Structure formats: structure tokens, C-alpha cells
Amino acid sequence: MDFSSTQIIVISAIFVWSGFVRAGLGFGGAALALPLMLLVADKPLFFLPIIATHLLIFSGITTGLRFKHVDHGFLRESLTWMMVPKLIGVIGLLSLPTQWMVAFIYAITGFYAVTWIIKWEIKSQSPWVDRLLYIVGGYFSGASLIGAPLIVAVAVRKMAISAYRDTLFVLWFILVVIKMLAFAIAGVDLQWQWSLALLIPAACGHMLGLKFHKLMLTRDAKVVRQWLGVCLLGVIGLALSKYLLATPL
Template identity: 40%
Template sequence: MDDLSALQYVAIALLFAWSGFVRSGLGFGGAVLVLPFLLLIVNDPLVFLPLIAVHQILFGVWVLLRARLAQDADKAARGADWAYLRRALPWILPLSLLGVFGLITLPSRVMSAIVYLIVIAYSLGYVLNLPVRSRGSVSDAALLMLGGYFSGSSMIGGPLMVAVFASHVARERLRDTMIATWFILVSIKLLSLVIVGVDLQLMHHLWLLPCVLAGQLFGERLHGWLLAADASRFYRALGLVLLLTCVVGLGASLR
């Protein structure tokens, strides 16, 4: 990522600001809603995933600490639902580790194509207003395992796991619970990447962290709006943009 043009660096900065915005606003999407755009700039997930992983850890801690330190009665009821998280992790963690192995061993073009195909499926659900829903304990387990694998391989398993968590966790606690989940999964993923010697792009954190912080602060406003409003139009527009982006990116990856 050291030989890009000035315009490409500006685009990356804006996309990481977008990453912070959606992560803070939705509690997920810091990877799934930004990685397809980043891959149009550099078609290698291993370039960007370490950056996204570090940001998820740092800002996940920040959001959780803010929720923990909140003193007023309304915010005191918020925070991660650790009881449910302990029940969900045994389904998620083994497949997440398997996904990390796939990320490390598969060629970058193959991983990029997989990312685009998965996000196309998500975006179609948003456009057609057909969200992923869990329909019982068996589908809970299947979605958690599949979400764990996608999170391990490319950090885009959020929508699948949210579908399960949303049926077991109070709405006002869902975002913080998902952020706690990402913190655990991403910490394991980052450690695995360090062990195998993947470049963590440490120098690029110096200029990307302020971009993510700006997006994170604006995302707090989005979170409040989503809690109080019907967000179907927002998701539909987001899905359409993702769909078009992924079709273009998939075509480029398959050439």
C-alpha cells in the first residue's frame, strides 16, 4: 500500500471514515460495508483486513467503555449482553479459526471473489427487503457457525450473526453486544496474522485512525436515529450501492 496515487489514498481515507461511521452506527459493517470498495483500489483482502481489525479493537473498546461508564438510568440499561455472548461463542469460534486458515492459504484473487459473492447476497437481501432471519435453535447454530467462518476469512459475517443476536438480545444492547463479539473474534484473527507474518500496515494507522475516529463520532448520531426510526430505506439504498460495487469488483476479479 506504499505505491498508490494521491487520489487512491484520499479514497482510502474516506472509506475508512465510512467504516467507522457504520461500525458505530450499526454495531457491524465496519468490514462488510467497506471491504468491497477497498478491493477496487487494491485487490487483496490481506492488505486491508489487518487495518480494519486494529480499528475494530480500538474503537470497540472505546464504545464499550463509554457504555460501561454511563451513569444515567437510560444508558445504564445498555451495554453488552455477556450472558448470551457466552452461549453463542462456542458455535462461532471454531469456524472463525477455520476461516482465518482459509484467508491465509487461499490466493488473494480467490478471496476477493468470495468477498464479492457474499456481499452480493447480503445486498440483495437489503434491496429486496429480505433480511436474514433465524427461525429456531437449529438455524441459530447454522447462522452463527457460517457467520463465524465468514468473519474469520474476511470479517464479513456480521449480518448472519446479527440475525441470531437480534432475536435474543434487547435492541438497545444489540450494538454493544456485537461490538464485544467483534473484539473477541478480531483479537484472535489479528494474533493469527501476526504469527504467520502478515504485514499489519502499522505506519498507515497513523493517518487512518483520525479518519475512522471522525466517522465513529458521526456514527453515534446514526445509531440514535436507527433506534428511533424505520431504517428500511437506508438499508435498501445501501444494498443497491453495494450490489453495483460488487458486480463491478467481481467482474474485475474474474478477469
């Protein structure tokens, strides 16, 4: 990929944002950043390996010293239901036309944005609803790395708050390892050079996110997500105008 200096600056800023969201919320590093990246270039298979590599690094660092806080029962249950749909989603990502996957990513992101704006929480009230959310979340995770909000809907009911973020980070780590292995087997360029080059911006965002996470514990998370939802809809609006006007960023 050949980018101009301006595009490289924009991409670096987006990865600061990605690291910030991932560390601050415990999820959303892809869901809240990938739509922005696709405004720069409609290449999900370029950005996803970079996001995945950073997730492996920072989730490993964050939970490495806190592994005793992980809820292993939740990990076993969720992975049992998510593994097959995860692989199906990865196959779709590798085989479907790029335009389809870009539209899919924007559609799912738009859905999340609307639910956050109206403060509607996706809730799980029964084992069958849990399983459905695992399956759909696993598929979305495989297709685009943005299935976290559906999985979180189950996690918030089943886990103690002290185990919440660390358990999710371990779950994301396992799911991303599966995805990266599938990429490698399929011959997808894992973009190691770009991953290393963008590591510093992502690390800056990660450090800011850790501080934000402490602040979040004392604030109304619904209000924070509401503003994030407004921003996401704005991004989607920019994307739609870009396609309608057929002008590059």
C-alpha cells in the same frame, strides 16, 4: 504498498465510510467498506489488519463505559459455536489464492446486498438455526470479517435492544483479537503505520456514525439497508467491469 495521491484520498474517504457504518449500524464496517477497498487494490491481507485494528480501538471506546449493558449469556453461547469455524476461516484467508478470497468477499457482499434490497431478513426461529448461523457467520468472519449480518440475525431475537449494539461490539472485539493473533503468528504485516495514518478519517466517520445511530432509532432501518444494498451492488458491478476490462483503478 505504494499508492498515488488520488488513491490515498480515495482510501481515506472509504475509511470515513467504514467508521460511519460501524458506529451507525453496530456492524458492517468491513462488509460495506472492504469491496470498495478492493477496487483500489486486490489485497485483502493489506486492508483487513487495518480494519481490524480500527475495530478494536473504536469498539473498545464505545463499550468501555457501557460494559454493564453487555449480554454475557449471548457472548458465551455465540463464541462456543463460532470459535472453530472462525479459525478455519482464518486459515483459508491465509492459504487460499488472493483471487479466490476477493471473489468470495464479493459473492458474500452481493448476497447481503440482495437481501437488503428485497427487504428479506435472515431470521432465526430455532436453536439449530441459531447454531448454523453462528457457524457460518464465524467462518465468514474468519475469512473476511463480513460475517456480522448472519450473527446479527440471531442477536436481534435473543437480546434486548438496550444491549444489542454494545454486546455486538464486545463480540467483534473478541473475534478480531483472535484474528489479529492468527495474523501475527502467520507473519502477516499488521500495517500499524497505515492503521495510525487512517485513524483520523475513521474517527471522523465514527463520530458521524454515533449521531446517525441516534437518528436510526427513529427511522425505518429496512429502508436504510435497502439503499445500502443498492450501493453495494453498484460497487460489485464496478468491480466486475474492472476485471472484465482489465484496467486498474
